[in-house]
Amino acid sequence: MPKVDATHLLPLTVPVFHILLALAGDERHGYGIMQDVARQTNDALQLGPGTLYGCLKRMLAAGLVEESDERPDVELDDERRRYYRMTDLGRSVVRAEARRLAGAVTAAKARLGLAGGK
Amino acid sequence: MEDSVFVRRLCRAYAAMLYAYPRDFRLRYGVEMRQFFHDRCRELVRAQAPSSAWVHFGMRNLADWIVSTVRERRAARKPPGMRKLVQEWAVTLLLFLFVTTTLVQAYVVPTGSMENNILVGDHMLVDKVGFENGGNNWSSYVLPRRDVKRGDIIAFRYPEDIRQTFVKRVIGVPGDRIHLANKQVIRNGQALEEPYARHGSPDIDDDRDNFPTAAAPAAIALHVRDGEVVVPPDMLFVLGDNRDNSLDSRYWGFVPSSYVVGKPLVIYWSYDAPTSDYVNWNFAHLEDVALHFFTKTRWSRTLMAP
16 A cells, blocks of 8 residues: 555544445445444444445545445345445555554553553 | 335436536536435335424434535535636626627716706716617617607707717707897797706897807807798707707708717716816826825716706
8 A cells, every 4th residue: 555644634524534444344325334333333323325425425535435336235126226436545544543542541540540441 | 025105206307406506517417316315215215204203304404405415506606617617707797798789889978068967077877779760770679769850958969070979958850940130049939948958147148148140150050030040951050959069060061860870878877077087087086086086076967967
């Protein structure tokens, strides 16, 4: 992976961070992203269509994600859907953000005397 | 799985709500957003969700819709874009050119010959399409127009120098017999009552106040019958309202009706400055306007019809 300086894009907003995480494995269509984000967050974050596609628009413009092809999702129905996948830039950005958050969590644990783990 | 009527209606309502988004955004993501909404509905149906879950779903979507339309609209507005800017201004410019070349003409009154009805420094728009012979014949099919009448104030090209525009009052139309006796205008044998006319001096100046005399210009002299001027076809006889101080038909003859520019429509700005500033434009005048705009503008005349 090429080394890209992504610090100027940090911190990410909560929806953008989770959308990138959702695309870390496979490429997904919009509804699939929403479902995965809900799984990641135990239903705490349920993206509405306006928020999701607004974020995707900005992420496409920033080069964090790119459009894949349009094809049917066999699990849902035979409607054609547009798929999105993460770019290399997106991957380094979400990693940098995860590191930043991990640092913040470590600091919080030390200051607040929280037990390690959950 | 076939959708219920309820789901179909919800989806249709959502499709309508998409029109609140900016056009570009809607065209790019509208299909996907409808699919997304449809999927969510079907998931709720499949889970046999209670009605409270549907209410929750509706509220969530409404909130999402409000927040994201506001955000997308703001994002769409922020960069105006060169292309858009040029497009908008091009329309404005074309409209401006059309209006200023065809419909109206801006005109500044340089002299006091029409006082006290029109003052030096009155900046006015002249309606170019209101009269027959106003110059643009095509507009007669679209806009109402009429012949020039006696008593009309008109703007016209000065026949001795068509680069100049004059504003005077029409006293005689073709066929009218006119003469002046001691400042009194007599038209077709009747003394005119002229509340608009002003006489600056009590003295009688023969060539000016008794008309026509032997000193009348040649153009007039040709049309004198029994001591009266008979206005020839397609000509107009005009006088200034400031009768004793007006260079008008008495001095240079008739106005060909094809020289009529139009009818003064509205005074958009009236500024108190001497004739010399309006005849020869100079920087001192610009400075004067900059310094005294508020005090020397005649506000009561602004937007007045002359």
